[in-house]
Amino acid sequence: xxxxxxxxxxxxxxxxxxxxxxxxxxxxxxxxxxxxxxxxxxxxxxxxxxxxxxxxxxxxxxxxxxxxxxxxxxxxxxxxxxxxxxxxxxxxxxxxxxxxxxxxxxxxxxxxxxxxxxxxxxxxxxxxxxxxxxxxxxxxxxxxxxxxxxxxxxxxxxxxxxxxxxxxxxxxxxxxxxxxxxxxxxxxxxxxxxxxxxxxxxxxxxxxxxxxxxxxxxxxxxxxxxxxxxxxxxxxxxxxxxxxxxxxxxxxxxxxxxxxxxxxxxxxxxxxxxxxxxxxxxxxxxxxxxxxxxxxxxxxxxxxxxxxxxxxxxxxxxxxxxxxxxxxxxxxxxxxxxxxxxxxxxxxxxxxxxxxxxxxxxxxxxxxxxxxxxxxxxxxxx
Numbered sequence: 468x469x470x471x472x473x474x475x476x477x478x479x480x481x482x483x484x485x486x487x488x489x490x491x492x493x494x495x496x497x498x499x500x501x502x503x504x505x506x507x508x509x510x511x512x513x514x515x516x517x518x519x520x521x522x523x524x525x526x527x528x529x530x531x532x533x534x535x536x537x538x539x540x541x542x543x544x545x546x547x548x549x550x551x552x553x554x555x556x557x558x559x560x561x562x563x564x565x566x567x568x569x570x571x572x573x574x575x576x577x578x579x580x581x582x583x584x585x586x587x588x589x590x591x592x593x594x595x596x597x598x599x600x601x602x603x604x605x606x607x608x609x610x611x612x613x614x615x616x617x618x619x620x621x622x623x624x625x626x627x628x629x630x631x632x633x634x635x636x637x638x639x640x641x642x643x644x645x646x647x648x649x650x651x652x653x654x655x656x657x658x659x660x661x662x663x664x665x666x667x668x669x670x671x672x673x674x675x676x677x678x679x680x681x682x683x684x685x686x687x688x689x690x691x692x693x694x695x696x697x698x699x700x701x702x703x704x705x706x707x708x709x710x711x712x713x714x715x716x717x718x719x720x721x722x723x724x725x726x727x728x729x730x731x732x733x734x735x736x737x738x739x740x741x742x743x744x745x746x747x748x749x750x751x752x753x754x755x756x757x758x759x760x761x762x763x764x765x766x767x768x769x770x771x772x773x774x775x776x777x778x779x780x781x782x783x784x785x786x787x788x789x790x791x792x793x794x795x796x797x798x799x800x801x802x803x804x805x806x807x808x809x810x811x812x813x814x815x816x817x818x819x820x821x822x823x824x825x826x827x828x829x830x831x832x833x834x835x836x837x838x839x840x841x842x843x844x845x846x847x848x849x
Contacts, residue, residue, distance in 0.1 A: 480596030491518060492551065499576065500590045501559075506575040510847030515591050518551040519564065519573060526566050531819065533562040533589070548712045556624060557593035558800065558834025559660050561586060575788045579660055588660065593834055598661040598841050605631030609664045613673035614713060618705050620691035625710060626658050627718065628681040630671055642726035643680045644752075644849040645706065646840075654685040656679070660833045666841050670832035677848040680718060684710055685733055703742050728847050737762055744777040748786045752847050754792040756839040757803055757831055765805030768813035781817040790846045791821040794839030795828035822846065 496510035496518050508520040518532050526548025530537040533552050540550030561581045563570045573587040574576060581588070607630040612615045616623050630641070646663065648656035658664045672675035673778055688702040689695070715722045729738040729750045736758030743753045761768055770779045778784055784791075791814075795807050814821055829835040 475533060491646060500592075500832060501576055501577055501579075501588055502575055504589070508575045509573060509587075509589055509590065513589055515554040516551050516559065517555060517562070517589055517591070518549065519567075520547060520549045521557075521564060521573065521575075522547050523566055524799030526532045528565075528567055530565040531562065532565050532570065548571060549637055555589075555591045556829060556834070557591050557830070558829060558832055559561070559833060560591065560832060560839075562587050562589055563587060580653050580655050581660065583653065595838075598669060599665045599837055601665055602669060602672075604668055606668050607633065607664055607671075609658050614709070614781065614808075616688070616700055616705055616709055618690075619688050619711060623685060623705070624689070625654055625684040626684055627683075627714070628658075628664050628667060630667065630678040630680070630719070632678065633719075637719075640678050640683075640721045641678060642721050642728070643718075644728040644730065644844070644847060645682050645711075645739070646741055647684070647686050647729075647731030649735055651735035653687070654683050659684045661837060661840065663840065664780070666837060667767050667844060670841065670844055675845045679844075680714070680720060682710065682714055686731070686738055700738070700749075702738060703745065708741060709745060709750070724748055725751040726848060728754070728790075730756065730840075730843060731758070732756040732791070732839075733758040733831065736760075741774070743788075747783075751789045752792075753786070753788055753790070754794070754843040756775045756794040756843075757799060757807075759793070759807055759810040761810055762806050763802045765802050765809050768809055770813055770817050773813065776811065778817060778819065781819045784817075785818050788820075790843075791819070792824065792839075792846065793821055794824040794825070794842065796826045796831065796833070796835035798828055798830040799835070800831055811833070 486804045493512050493514050497512055498507050499509050510518045510771050517533060521529065523529055525696050529540040529548040531550055531552055534555060538552050540548040563586050564573050576587040578585045579588040581729040589740060607628055609629045612625050614623055646657050657684060667676065667681060671678050673708055686702050687696040688700060688705045690701055714720060727750050729739045729743050736755035737760050740755055740760040760774055824839060826835040826838040
């Protein structure tokens with residue numbers, strides 16, 4: 468009896484410390500869809516495990532750094548290191564390899580800007596990936612636009628999605644969604660990791676969304692002379708005084724308040740809430756994905772003081788926004804659930820109308836935000 472108790476105690480301890488179990492890995496790994504052409508690794512299997520491989524004959528220790536966990540790789544006689552992760556959540560994830568203490572991108576993937584660097588990414592196939600799949604439908608155009616900012620005294624860049632048919636009818640004008648990335652990301656995020664163009668293509672083709680322009684700019688903007696991109700932001704001034712007038716001048720837009728929406732994820736949700744509330748005559752739609760302007764506080768909010776009392780007049784806020792949208796993953800880490808909960812409680816107490824969406828089983832990552840955009844876009848400009 469004592470031996471049985473000791474055995475089961477040891478088994479419980481092994482599980483608690485994360486030692487390998489006796490379960491066999493399912494050997495149905497396939498190359499990731501974001502691999503460089505011809506590269507077999509990284510791979511993902513049906514258990515959502517990620518397997519990586521790299522040749523580093525002189526290295527002493529190589530690890531896969533994914534989801535905040537480092538997994539040791541094993542070297543074979545040819546100096547090739549191979550290893551795999553625990554099962555991951557569905558969707559897109561940033562990762563890197565650690566070679567003798569040096570963090571490096573995986574040479575097998577194309578690179579994405581996230582976590583403040585150009586690095587590797589992996590797509591763990593999602594069960595609902597159809598809404599952002601590349602399909603045989605009319606496709607819009609994602610254009611890169613460089614412009615000089617007199618406010619920052621520097622060249623900047625934005626990306627503009629124009630829907631299918633934009634070039635056919637020169638008399639037709641379109642509403643605009645301004646869509647912002649999160650912290651340590653840039654203007655490439657929504658077009659690459661977020662698959663914005665494919666989501667809008669599919670929604671518009673299905674008749675679920677109104678054809679619209681989507682503008683994705685860099686949320687980091689500082690005064691001339693600032694050495695750090697994370698210094699005091701003047702992005703609101705850049706957007707309102709430079710970007711919006713430029714887009715209205717260069718594209719066939721509808722420029723009224725009811726034809727303009729603004730949204731963002733995480734840091735971008737915080738930024739765009741400030742902008743929407745500070746400029747009530749410019750936006751009739753707001754979307755905040757995984758973030759609100761009370762971040763990082765989870766404390767109860769006083770509507771008379773929060774954002775200088777911008778939410779104290781429920782009647783005015785309800786009149787300003789045709790749609791006020793909030794989205795959050797059910798597996799988001801601290802403090803995001805508490806932050807958004809505190810904001811919603813203030814909205815409920817004030818009697819301010821909003822739409823709330825939860826992305827099942829996703830955390831603070833791109834599948835949450837793809838799903839949120841897929842839910843938000845059909846509500847716009849109707």
